[in-house]
Amino acid sequence: MSIDLESLAALDAVVRHGGFGRAAQHLHKVQSAVSYQVRKLEEQLGLPLLDREGYRVRLTPAGEALLAEGRRLLGHADRFEALARQFIDGWEPRLLLVADGILPLDAVFLALKALADEHVPTRVQVKIEFMFGVQYRFEKERADLMIVKDYEPDRQLHAEPLPEIECVLCTSPEHPLAAAGEVDLALLQEHVELTVQDSSDRGDDRHMFGGDRVYYLSGFSAKQQALHMGLGFGWMPLYLVADQLARGELVEVRYRGGSRYRFTPVLVQRLDKPPGRAGQRLAELLRRGARLEGAPGSPA
Numbered sequence: 001m002s003i004d005l006e007s008l009a010a011l012d013a014v015v016r017h018g019g020f021g022r023a024a025q026h027l028h029k030v031q032s033a034v035s036y037q038v039r040k041l042e043e044q045l046g047l048p049l050l051d052r053e054g055y056r057v058r059l060t061p062a063g064e065a066l067l068a069e070g071r072r073l074l075g076h077a078d079r080f081e082a083l084a085r086q087f088i089d090g091w092e093p094r095l096l097l098v099a100d101g102i103l104p105l106d107a108v109f110l111a112l113k114a115l116a117d118e119h120v121p122t123r124v125q126v127k128i129e130f131m132f133g134v135q136y137r138f139e140k141e142r143a144d145l146m147i148v149k150d151y152e153p154d155r156q157l158h159a160e161p162l163p164e165i166e167c168v169l170c171t172s173p174e175h176p177l178a179a180a181g182e183v184d185l186a187l188l189q190e191h192v193e194l195t196v197q198d199s200s201d202r203g204d205d206r207h208m209f210g211g212d213r214v215y216y217l218s219g220f221s222a223k224q225q226a227l228h229m230g231l232g233f234g235w236m237p238l239y240l241v242a243d244q245l246a247r248g249e250l251v252e253v254r255y256r257g258g259s260r261y262r263f264t265p266v267l268v269q270r271l272d273k274p275p276g277r278a279g280q281r282l283a284e285l286l287r288r289g290a291r292l293e294g295a296p297g298s299p300a
Helices: 004-015 020-027 031-045 062-090 106-117 130-142 219-229 236-249 277-292
Strands: 092-102 123-129 146-150 157-161 165-171 193-196 213-219 233-237 261-262 267-270
Touching: 004 020, 004 031, 004 062, 020 031, 062 106, 062 130, 106 123, 106 236, 106 277, 130 146, 146 157, 146 277, 193 219, 193 233, 219 233, 219 236, 219 261, 233 236, 267 277
Parallel strands: 092 123, 092 146, 193 213
Antiparallel strands: 146 267, 157 267, 165 233, 165 261
16 A cells, blocks of 8 residues: 555644644645545545544544554654655765774864764765775775775775874883883794784785794784783783883884884875765764874874
8 A cells, every 4th residue: 555645734734733734834735635645545545534523623533643643654754755855955875984093083083073963864874994905995895985004005995194103012011122222023923923914915014023923813903902011012002002101011023124114104085086075074083083183282
């Protein structure tokens, strides 16, 4: 059975406005047209929906139950039309962002909250990857945006730099490297190195030290826990461990080749698939959030 929403709206108007005449005025129709639509709905359902015996029309018991459900249908239809109008106005139905897990995610979460607060209709999905896996996932799934550490330039992509991130080589104060003073590569290679798994299966991070014992972990939270337990040594983004270094819960490994390095993450968009209104707004919010995180005195 196919329900005529226009007839359902006519029934709703008759009940809300107390009669066919006022309902007709509200709907900008002649009274006979409204009466015809309600009759047509009753015939379609095979049930009387209105009691017309008294001075004022009233819903029958069946009419009350059906109109209650019908009003939900009308509400869904209104939202359906509103959503369609938003997409016509340039909002994308879906948007996929791939982000590198080494980066501060506060900017991403604040951007998503802003989109929700602004009632943006686009369904946004965020996937967290690591190292070369970020661009691998971006290309494989034809994602719309990515924030990436290890970016490989492509003529079909537009990349813009974000504020620098600093990384520090660290370990537990109980680890042998903590008391070793200045260390060279050979000494580092004698100990377990902790790193995050590259989800693209392309190989090791170029900042790894080439030792025989390497533990590949699922993310920086697991890596941080392993460092605290004295399991090994490894690179960590400074914003994640600055407080622990200051309190002595972790210590910086004094590597002769340099115990710190900086990199510039980039925000990437497709040139062959220009972002719609949601993509443009999300990119704007991510830029703003990254600038705030990288500002002097910020928690990052």
